[in-house]
Each structure stands twice: as C-alpha cells, then as structure tokens.
Amino acid sequence: MNLSGLNFSALPEINIIFRFFVCAVLFALGGALLILISGHEVWQTRWHPNMLAITHCFTLGFITTVMMGALLQILPVIGGIGIPKVKQVANTFLIFHVFGTSSLIASFIWPISILKIAAVILLSFGYGIYLVALISVLVKKLSQGSSIVTIRFALCALLFTLILGLLMLARNLGWHIIPFDKYVTDLHAIWGIAGWFSLLIIAVSFQIIPMFHVAPEFNERIRNYLPWLIIVLLLSVIISKGHVQELVFLLLIVNSLFICYLCYLLSLRKRKIPDTTVNFWRFSAVSMITVFILYLLPENLLMAFGVEQPTLTLAAMVIFLYVISIIFGMMLKIMPFLSYTHLQQRCLLDFSLMQLLPNMHQFLPPKHGKKLFYLHLCTALVLVLTLIFNQFYLLLAFTLLMEFCWLLVLLVRCKRLYNATIKQIEN
C-alpha cells in the first residue's frame, strides 16, 4: 500500500467553493429574470431561443457550477486526494466557465457569431483545464471504489454532453461536423441529465447518506452495478437511434428505483431528528415517480390535462423538482460543514481556540433551511402551473427570485460568520 499517497489535508480554500456557489446562484437568478422578461410564449416550445437560454441558466449555470465546486471538496474527502494546484485550476476554470456560459446564454437570445465563438473557446478551455486536472487524479488507484467509479462515469457523461453541445454550437457557426438533427439535441440532454447530473448525485449519495444521516450503507450490489447499468443504457441511447423512448423509460425506472431505495435507507437512519435535507430527498423522490408516471401516460391523455409540451414539461420537472431539490438539500449540509471544517483546521495548533467556533446550526439555522424548503415547494407548484397555464410565468419568476435570493442570503450569512470567526481566531 502506498502510504505516501495519503492526503488528509487536501481541502481547497473555502473561498473557492463559496465563489462557485455564489456564481451558481447568480446564474439561477439570471434565469429567473429571463423568465420574467421573456413572456408566456417561451413556454410553448422547448426550441424557443429564450427557453434554451433559461434551460442553460439552470443546467450549465446553476447545477453544473455547484457540482464542479462541490467536486473540488468531495474528491479529497472520499478519494483521499485532491487535484494538484487546486486554487489555480479552480479559479481559471471558474472564470472561463462563467464567461463561456454567459456567452452561450447570450448567444441563444442574440444569435451573433462572436458570442457563439466566445462560448466555444471559453467553455473548451475552461472545461479542458478542469477535466485534465480531474482525470489526472481519477486515473490513480483511489479508495472508496464505487463512488470513485461513479464519479468517473459522471465525468465521462459531462465530457460527452459538452462535446455534443460544442459541436452543435459549431454547426450553428456553419461548421457542419455533425448533421442538424433533433436526435443530437436529445442525446445532449439525456447524457446531461441522466448521465452527468444523476450519476454524480448517485456517487455522492453513496457517501453522504451514511455519513450525514447515519443511515445504513447502500447495498453492495447497487453500489457496484447501478452505475454500470446507467452507463450501458446511456451508451445504448447513442447506438439505437430508433429506441430512445424505450431507453429513457428504462433510465427513469432505474432512477426512480434508486431514489426510492435511498428514501428507504433514510427511513432506517439512526438520527431520528428533524432534518430539512431529508425532506428535500423525499420531495425529489416524489417528483421522480411523478415524472415516471407522466412518462407512461399517452400523449393525448397528457394533452387532456393541459400538458401540451410533454418533453419540456418532463425535462423541467426532472431538472427543477428532482435534481435541484437534491442540490438544495446537499447545500444545506455542505455549507455549514465546510465552514466548520475549515475553521477547525485553523485550531489545530491551539485547541483552546475551538471554543470560538460556532456550531453547524449557527452557520445555517434549521429554521432557515426549512424556509428554503417551503420556498422550493412553492416554486415547484408554480412551475407545474406555468407548464400547464403559461400565464403564470410572472409568478414563477417571482418565486424563483425569492427562492434563490434566500439561498444567496444563506450563503452570505454563513460566509460572514466564517469571516467573523476567523478574525476572532487571529486576534
């Protein structure tokens, strides 16, 4: 065993993680503002340029930014090793990612070449740097097998999603490397949602469900085979062009079973104290099952219920009600945990300073987390209403603004307490 490979203090600076989280929230707020100014017609088709911009505000802007930030923290904890020169890599990536994603979003609204070229260049460089740094770590033999294997799959899915996205952008610039085909866009969305998002959620769940909730470990077979099953299904989507619907159906079954099993494990958790994160997990489970049921219903029945854009509706529900719910729940745990862990490092040479450290609930009071959950429920309800009755879009923009502003307040509050404690420690 390689003893020198152990790295117990590879945590990146807390400022870096908070920077990622704040940028993510700003993208979501940007998405809410876009909904506000775009009018009700954007809800009539997923191909509307503003709808594409809004979608990318939440997927690439919010979800991916949070996930890329969280990965910097997760790898040292579960893999025992961090990426080399983490500060430079993270800061460089974030700058390229923020400007690249902003250019991409702007290019949907104003389809001018310069924005598309900027998006291609900035996103390619940014993700190139980050992914090379991550791959250099992930190719090594690391501890925590199933989580690391699943993270590797998730990153492959991210890479594939990005390449498809960049190729589609290039096509819009007149470089016809791939043909114009709705199938390519579907592939991009399926690999992004069922690959990158859901595989990373699964990888992280394997660790944080037992760790934060003191719940039983995931069944070994699930840990070992579920990620493989998902990646095989995703690869099958590429080669069996005529059977996308059936494969999406299977992906929905797998994800529904996963989230139900996760909730079952949570029901067995030893810590039976009120916890908003558990509510977020349960809500995401209900959402995923609802999506699965809706997917089974024939299109004419959905139409009868007022769902005129089934693909848009189901994608919006998976992204906002499933993925973002889980991310919110995780952030409620990660923000205070990170703040405390980093402050603790400052006290290693003088344990008497530990009495200055706030506890986790002081960083993020449970009642504030609960408020975020209620705001999220409210937004989710209005989103469903807007998908059926498009006129509700103004209310949706308002609830989104409220929800993400509140998340920003929680982030700032947590960081301010962190800074105040650092001052006390240094004095």
Added chain:
Amino acid sequence: MNAIPDYMTDKHRHCDDIFAEAEAEVAKSNWNLAEQKWQAFTLELELHLQAEEQILFPEFEQATGMTSGPTHVMRMEHEQMRGLLTSLNKSLAEKNSEDFLGFSETLMVLMQQHNMKEEMMLYPMCQQNISDTEQMTAQLKQHCD
C-alpha cells in the same frame, strides 16, 4: 472478528448507535434518558479513542516509522472531538436542546468524516503493517469491552 478493521469499524457503529439514541432523546426533551444515553456514549467514545492512542497508533508508528503521518492527524481530530464533548456536556447540563443539537450535528459530521478516514485508510494500513494483528485486536478488545 480478529481483524483490526472489522473490530474497530464495529465499535464505530456502536458509538453511532448510542449517540443517535442520546440525540433523539434530547430532541424529545427526555432529559433523564438523554443524560443516561449520553454518559454511555461518552464512556464508549473515550475508551475507543484511548485504545487507538495508547495501543493501536503506537504499534502502527513503530511498524512503519511514521509518527507525523496519519496517526498524528487522527490524534488531533480526537482532541477536536473532546473539545466538542465539553460544549455538548455544557448544553446538556443547561438542558439547552438548541445548542445541544447544533453541537451534536457538528460532532456527528466530524466523527463520520474521521471514521471514514480510519476505516478506509488507517485501519487497513494497520492490518497490513502490524505483525501480530490477532494479538493487537485482542488488546483493543480488552481495553474497550
């Protein structure tokens, strides 16, 4: 259960169980029961930490020659846990459930992260580097049980 990782991991789970029971009683404001469970937990935890610091780590350090490596970090984390225990004891004495649950969340996360490092890395390293692991496990058992 003669392997070091198995026995020590089992002790971690046992500590988690009693900790969660104490926490649940505080959440329900059952202070008497909470006090009993909490005393049981602190005793169990202290015995476990002592077993590592006085028996397991010295043997590992002697076998590998690493005195400022993982065991050093683990010892520091033990001190952090003990620091949190002081705050938790105070909250319990004052019957302040809000403070108790804030500190217990903190201790739980700290413990879980710490346990993960030990279970995934340190204990397997001990198992691999210590010559008579059965004898070592017996010593650990004698101290803890």
